[in-house]
Amino acid sequence: MARVRITQVSSTIKRPQTQKNAIKxxxxxxxxxxxxxxxxxxxxxxxxxxxxxxKIEEI
Structure with a gap:
């Protein structure tokens, strides 16, 4: 399988709880x-x- 680098580029403020849980x-x-x-x-x-x-980048 491929490896990916995941970088958070936006805040989770005012986002649904499911998206906050996914980020965590x-x-x-x-x-x-x-x-x-x-x-x-x-x-x-x-x-x-x-x-x-x-942001998702393949390594």
Whole structure:
């Protein structure tokens, strides 16, 4: 599987609780914080929920 770098680019203020939970489950929480993860089906589903709040780069 491919590795991806996920960077939060927008705030979760005034967002639904499900999107806040998705950001927290990714290990993010502050703008410009990044994590590297192995891309799998469950991660793709989580990223779909918050695609407008994050930037995704393949490594």
């Amino acid at each position: 489950s990714l290990g993010l929480g502050k703008i410009n914080r990044s994590v590297e993860r192995e891309l799998n089906d469950s991660l793709k589903g989580t990223l779909t929920k918050v695609q407008h709040l994050v």
